[in-house]
Amino acid sequence: VIASFQPKLLKGKRVLLTAGPTFEPIDPVRGITNLSSGKMGYAVARAAYEAGAEVTLVSGPTALTAPYGVRRISVQTAQQMHDIVLAQLAGADERTDVFVAVAAVADWRVANASPQKLKKNADGSAPALVFEQNPDILATVAALPKAPYCVGFAAESENLLQYGEAKRLRKNVPLLVGNIGHDTFGKDDNQLVLFDASGHVDLPRAGKQQLARQLIAAIAARLV
Numbered sequence: 001v002i003a004s005f006q007p008k009l010l011k012g013k014r015v016l017l018t019a020g021p022t023f024e025p026i027d028p029v030r031g032i033t034n035l036s037s038g039k040m041g042y043a044v045a046r047a048a049y050e051a052g053a054e055v056t057l058v059s060g061p062t063a064l065t066a067p068y069g070v071r072r073i074s075v076q077t078a079q080q081m082h083d084i085v086l087a088q089l090a091g092a093d094e095r096t097d098v099f100v101a102v103a104a105v106a107d108w109r110v111a112n113a114s115p116q117k118l119k120k121n122a123d124g125s126a127p128a129l130v131f132e133q134n135p136d137i138l139a140t141v142a143a144l145p146k147a148p149y150c151v152g153f154a155a156e157s158e159n160l161l162q163y164g165e166a167k168r169l170r171k172n173v174p175l176l177v178g179n180i181g182h183d184t185f186g187k188d189d190n191q192l193v194l195f196d197a198s199g200h201v202d203l204p205r206a207g208k209q210q211l212a213r214q215l216i217a218a219i220a221a222r223l224v
């Protein structure tokens with residue numbers, strides 16, 4: 001209902017997003033994941049669709065249904081998320097205008113994942129897991145020759161103003177969205193700080209859908 005009164009700020013634009021956690025297998029029945037619910041990413045996808053964009057959402061495992069009108073591609077691991085995102089950017093006949101990386105991507109995967117279910121050892125010893133770093137999806141997309149307008153997210157537990165701007169510069173993205181604290185995972189509301197080249201602005205605590213609409217308006221205002 002509210003959507004129909006919103007100006008179509010992203011009419012004719014193509015938006016690609018990542019959302020949710022990733023799941024990194026240890027064996028066929030176990031793995032490592034995180035507490036991301038996907039709510040913020042799905043809210044941004046919904047807001048982009050409401051704003052008139054053609055929206056593709058690459059999602060890790062969540063309990064959420066795809067927002068109306070949004071094309072969802074489900075993945076498990078960070079590597080799969082990376083591969084799908086790059087295939088979307090390479091394969092699209094039309095150009096992707098905006099990439100929003102909301103996913104809580106696992107920084108590491110288990111290098112020695114077992115093809116069979118691990119069994120307990122008689123001597124009580126635990127399996128030794130070896131980790132290797134996953135590709136950085138956002139940094140990879142931001143470094144493409146014809147990169148879309150890239151928006152990152154960051155959940156920091158301290159020094160948000162300092163770490164947020166540092167992360168924006170390190171990832172080389174024009175806009176980075178900071179979550180305040182770790183009190184966002186699974187919640188229906190949130191509080192954001194937007195970092196860009198001219199500084200930072202606060203989006204005070206509100207529902208994730210309302211914040212998502214504000215973020216989409218902020219992105220639309222920055223597209224040339």
Ligand code: CTP
Pocket residue numbers: 018078101102103104105106107134135136137138139151152153154155
């Ligand atoms: N991100 C990504 N691919 C990764 C890791 C992160 O695309 N392998 C994206 C996230 O979706 C988010 C942004 O990068 O938009 C920042 O993620 P964050 O975990 O805060 O940053 P890291 O560079 O992983 O730094 P940290 O050591 O603080 O986790």
Ligand code: CA
Pocket residue numbers: 105106107
């Ligand atoms: Ca990380």
